[in-house]
Amino acid sequence: MYNRVGVIGDGDSILAFKAVGMEVFAADSGEQAREWLKELSKQDFAVLFITEQYAAANEDLLQKAKTKPFPAIVAIPTSRGSTGYGLESVRKDVEKAIGADILFNRED
Amino acid sequence: MAIMRVNPTRMELKRLKNRLKTAERGHKLLKDKTDEMVRQFIIYANRNRRLRKELERELGDAMKNFVLARAVMSPCQAEEALVYPSRTVTLDCDKKSVMSVMVPSIKVSGGDGALYPYGFLSVTDEMDSSIATLNTLLVKLIELAEVEKTTNMLADEIEKNKRRVNALEHVMIPQLRETIKYIVLKLEENERGSLVRLMKVKDMIAERQ
Numbered sequence: 001m002y003n004r005v006g007v008i009g010d011g012d013s014i015l016a017f018k019a020v021g022m023e024v025f026a027a028d029s030g031e032q033a034r035e036w037l038k039e040l041s042k043q044d045f046a047v048l049f050i051t052e053q054y055a056a057a058n059e060d061l062l063q064k065a066k067t068k069p070f071p072a073i074v075a076i077p078t079s080r081g082s083t084g085y086g087l088e089s090v091r092k093d094v095e096k097a098i099g100a101d102i103l104f105n106r107e108d
Numbered sequence: 109m110a111i112m113r114v115n116p117t118r119m120e121l122k123r124l125k126n127r128l129k130t131a132e133r134g135h136k137l138l139k140d141k142t143d144e145m146v147r148q149f150i151i152y153a154n155r156n157r158r159l160r161k162e163l164e165r166e167l168g169d170a171m172k173n174f175v176l177a178r179a180v181m182s183p184c185q186a187e188e189a190l191v192y193p194s195r196t197v198t199l200d201c202d203k204k205s206v207m208s209v210m211v212p213s214i215k216v217s218g219g220d221g222a223l224y225p226y227g228f229l230s231v232t233d234e235m236d237s238s239i240a241t242l243n244t245l246l247v248k249l250i251e252l253a254e255v256e257k258t259t260n261m262l263a264d265e266i267e268k269n270k271r272r273v274n275a276l277e278h279v280m281i282p283q284l285r286e287t288i289k290y291i292v293l294k295l296e297e298n299e300r301g302s303l304v305r306l307m308k309v310k311d312m313i314a315e316r317q
Contacts, residue, residue: 003199003217005250016174020242021195046201046214047253067264069203069212072257076249077168086160090259094153097263098146 002046002070008036009051013078017049030057037061037073045071051078052085062089111287116294124291128284135276142269145207149262152206156255163245163252170241177234197246209265211258216250 007017007024014024025040027033033054038061040048048071055062055075065073075086095101114120200217203210 002201002212005197005199012175013171015178015190016171016238016242019190019239020246021197023196046199046212047250049249049253066260069210069257069261070201072212072214072253074249074253074256077164078171086164087157090153090156090160090256093259093263097149097153097266 002044004043004045005047005049006040006045006071007049007076008033008040008054009049009076009078010054013051022049027054030054034058034061041065041071047071048073049076050074051076052083053078056083056085110283111290112283114287114291116291116298118295121288121291121295124284124288128281128288131276131280131284135273135281138269138273138276141207142266142273145209145262145266145269148206149259149266152255152259152262156252156259159248159252159255163248166241167245167249170238170245173234173238173241177232177238180232180234199250206258206262207265209261211261212254214250214254216247 005022007014007022008027009017009024010028011026014026018024025036027036030053033050034057037048037050037058041061050058050073052075055073062073062075065071075089077083077086091101112124114124198217200215202213204213205211
């Protein structure tokens with residue numbers, strides 16, 4: 001049964017998540033984050049949060065995980081703010097499904 | 109469009125006509141399915157975008173506060189205060205069906221226990237408030253995970269479905285139509301052939317008498 005929440009990120013960003021009770025996995029580089037991703041995808045994690053820069057470094061693994069119901073891998077901003085990676089991936093989904101970006105070109 | 113390699117017989121014709129009927133019906137159904145899926149997808153994508161924008165702002169702020177709160181404490185102190193969390197978040201997961209795509213539905217279930225994993229003596233007020241904020245963001249984070257996953261899976265399914273519709277519309281149905289036409293023409297040709305032959309035979313018999 002999938003019921004765990006994990007966070008992969010650099011030591012600075014993830015300590016905060018540890019305090020609220022998520023399981024955290026520190027990674028110092030994209031490769032290390034990749035190892036964690038592979039390892040944790042096999043376990044019963046329902047949701048994996050990964051910081052944006054590591055998500056961008058492991059784009060292929062994230063793409064592969066998109067079609068399965070679990071785990072849901074979500075990119076989160078770090079303490080240095082957001083790079084816009086997350087919104088970009090939403091935009092890509094819209095493009096993939098509809099064929100054109102019809103939701104994001106208007107500002108609100 | 110190439111025709112299929114079939115024997116031009118009545119039986120084959122009947123079979124192909126049935127297949128054409130099924131293909132046309134399937135095409136219509138799949139097209140309707142795509143329409144509805146796109147409608148649902150747009151709702152989810154909008155929600156996803158709104159949630160993400162909100163969360164990125166709030167989470168960014170919360171993390172900044174956290175880093176600041178940590179900065180006024182010594183690293184050892186901060187580590188000591190936070191390294192053993194007093195609660196663990198557990199989730200309640202289920203699958204639900206959106207247009208027969210099985211998507212996860214995730215709710216926070218566990219996570220009771222004291223909010224702060226440390227004593228108040230050594231830890232600053234800022235740390236308390238930043239952890240409280242993070243805790244309220246937790247539910248939203250999980251909701252974002254659920255919505256984002258749903259969006260991903262719907263997008264994937266819509267793409268697949270479009271392929272199916274296109275294959276039916278541009279390959280299968282024209283092919284079936286052409287093959288049916290070919291068989292009809294062939295059968296008519298055969299009929300004319302045998303008619304002519306009969307007339308010829310009749311003439312020959314009449315001549316002999």
